[in-house]
Amino acid sequence: MGALMVIFSLQPKQRRKPTDSVEDELELSAVRHRPEGLGQLEAQTRFSRKELQILYRGFKNECPSGIVNEETFKDIYAQFFPQGDASTYAHFLFNAFDTDHNGSVSFEDFVMGLSILLRGTIQEKLKWAFNLYDINKDGYITKEEMLDIMKAIYDMMGKCTYPVLKEETPRQHVEVFFQKMDKNKDGVVTIDEFIDCCQNDENIMRSMHLFENVL
């Protein structure tokens, strides 16, 4: 009796096998990527050879296959913020880094992004930030997009904060932001409004220079 049951249960597995193996092979072959040459990267970014070497070593250590997919990206970023949930913000960041929108961040994407953030002009940095906030990349930041971003940032804080986080805090923050940025009160922020407004704000200007010595 038991033998019959065992025989019956064996059969479905065999039918499943052929398709599985093909897919497995495809997966294995897809995850390899070699970056462009060091010289090319040096030309395209503002990093020196040595800095690129250091960056690549760190990058390759974490991602031996040479590219980062979104899951890995979220994992890595989440380790820096253990108290809260960094996955949403990491998602937005990933989209900001993944300039060609192919679902993975290669070393070139990584290094280009870093080059802008660390060595770029104020204009470039602000453009990058605008690109981050503009989730659908249509050139306008709407309140909903901003709210999403704000919620993602507040999520990273986690529960244990002082003072205690309330439900409407992100929304209020978005209101403040829009009041500041939206000059013509049309409900969206364009890139020019954004850049102008930021350049007139001293605090923002000062903080833009904050991470220049990171590498």
Next chain:
Amino acid sequence: MATGVAAWLPFARAAAIGWMPVASCPMPVAPRDHRRRQDELIILNVSGRRFQTWRTTLDRYPDTLLGSSEKDFFYNEETKEYFFDRDPDAFRSILNFYRTGKLHFPRHECISAYDEELTFFGIIPEIIGDCCYEEYKDRKRENLERLQDDQEENKDVKLPHMNFRQTMWRAFENPHTSTMALVFYYVTGFFIAISVITNVVETVPCGSTPTQKDMPCGERYTVAFFCMDTACVMIFTVEYLLRLFAAPSRYRFMRSVMSIIDVVAILPYYIGLVMTDNEDVSGAFVTLRVFRVFRIFKFSRHSQGLRILGYTLKSCASELGFLLFSLTMAIIIFATVMFYAEKGSSSSKFTSIPASFWYTIVTMTTLGYGDMVPKTIAGKIFGSICSLSGVLVIALPVPVIVSNFSRIYHQNQRADKRRAQKKARMARIHLAKSGSANAFLLSKRNGLLNELLELTGTNTGEQKLPKSACLLESQHHHLLHCLEKTTAHEFVDEQLYEQNYVEAVMQSFPAARRESVSSRDTATPTCCGRRSKRNTTLPIAALQPGVNQQGPLQELSAIHIQCADRPSRSTSRSKLNLKADDVGRLNCKGGRITTAIVSLPSPPALTTPDSDNLRGPPTRRPPLPSPGPSIQTTTSSANVVKVSAL
């Protein structure tokens, strides 16, 4: 923050620029990185194998040895590398931890060696990656069990201050602790056997009497059997009560399986005693007698195999349950099928489904009594399917149970083997230790003799006593010497120690001591020789009258070298004990004593100081660096040269 992704920290910080425009407050100042040095390669030389890595790789984990300034202690200025005198194979996985952030446990490593390496490098084992963690934990548990087994052995040593109750409990649990316990153990075992045998023999037909033929023995010799039963039950009751009294936790004891078996074994007798008069319940009383057979389970206290079997069955409960369940299912199905298949045939034994159960069980377990046989063709077909599947269903869970039993049994065997080996191991270790202690004593004497030689200004050309075998040994001996000096005590060998102890006892009876000494003094050489072992008391004992100004402490530390007429001895002595002979003889002859000093082969002319004496010995001395301590004494004429070790 997880240091495993330390390489991505610059990225995370750069990405923080995304928060700037929406920030509600000004940002704090970034920490300045003062040490802006370039990333450099570090060379780690581990027992000759060179590993190289970046400094920043190591800096990822600043609370370990390699990541902190602790590694500066291992820095070698000349070769500009960090040298560690550790196992290079184990170091591989440690360095990989820095590189990948995951610590792996190589399967071929010994668990304790690996643990030591981890401790040395300041890495906690809990961060071993998931892939290797289970293996690591399993091995660690095995090791711990092994250590616990050893500790339990040591616990058998009698603890002081155990009250009567605890002693009794220990005696019950471990029959090997005392003779009384062993006796008790065997007595109860004997009575269990007797009880079981009487129960069995009771039912054997005993031969015919005139009144009735073929009576079982139990009814023929009622009184005898009753007496036996009473005796056994009395013993069991006493045993149970004693155990109950001695148990550390009575409630827990009463709930344990063995005690329940005990109770069930003796209860039928008492119930029978109470109920003999009442005829109505005698039927039930007869049934109760069946429970007497449970006495056989009391043997499990005496047999480890039985206990293992019971433990196995308990641990395989799920497999047994599955076996039972599948069997039940199969029985019901086949019984139903057989019943309906055989319904048509006339005079079929398969009167109902429950009646068919018997057939199904007998067939599935391949017993095949043949009292119920299918007659229709369909019945025969299904009957054959039934027997085939029965074999499979039973064969499946049985190997699991067998392997469990085998594993537990081997574990117990290993424990027993370890216990047996432990004694031999301890003996060897003890031998090695005493060997080194003797070596120290020997070198001490040699050293003192050397001092003596130098004191007396002898020509130590060829008479130099052999130095210690190697520098290491001499340094070690020097260390022990320093310890002696520190504590104002000396190392002595066991014999001397025992005698000193005796001597210390005798200190309180000075008069008696004198007598004993004098008596020994007057003993003849032969009797001294016979009492060779005990003669070593003489050195100490006779010291008192010999050189009187010593306190007991100084006795122990002072070494007197006296001269006396002595016959020549053979040169080679391989045992320390034999020196006692010489010493004894020496003492008997000349009434002089030497303590703790070996006797020289021959005492040459005694008028001149040591040089003459010592010239003699070298010729006769066998090669001294021989393994056993060879023993020499110096004699100097008529001078009591006291060389104090203080």
